[in-house]
Amino acid sequence: MSDASLLLACPHCQAMNRVPVARLAQAPKCGRCHQLIFIGKPMALAAADFDRHAVRSELPLLVDFWAPWCGPCLSMAPQFEAAAKILEPRMRLAKVDTQAEEELGARFGIRSIPTMVLLRSGREIARQSGAMGTAQIVQWANGQLAGTHGR
Secondary structure, three states, X not given: OOOOEEEEEOOOOOOEEEEEHHHOOOOOEOOOXXXXXXXXXXXXXXXXXXXXXXXXXOOOEEEEEEXXXXXXXXXXXXXXXXXXXXHOOOOEEEEEEOOOOHHHHHHOOOOOOOEEEEEEOOEEEEEEEOOOOHHHHHHHHHHHHHOOOOO
């Protein structure tokens, strides 16, 4: 299994990179822009680059759907950012501003915010609405991945 690798989109230049699984925790860099593939914080995604990270990348993606006018969303933002430091490189974390990206909010049927959606290969595997603390986010996300079997 030492030859196993994953296809990952760079959060900086959006280039697709093949990274050996054994090297995920070793700060891999993008082959195009040479910046770190894991940045230790959620990346902001727009409709234009969403599928590159949610569908083409082979790592689970945890998305926080939020809006700038939402108090609970703003209070959860630092908790979600702290969770990224813990959950990477097991999964990637991203944020989608549903006010700016209405199409993505509609595509995922977001009815309340904040809502976290965990995706694997573009398919939703879990959803949780409401603000959560860092430990709750990490526990929930890890629990959902553990329940889906396989990478």
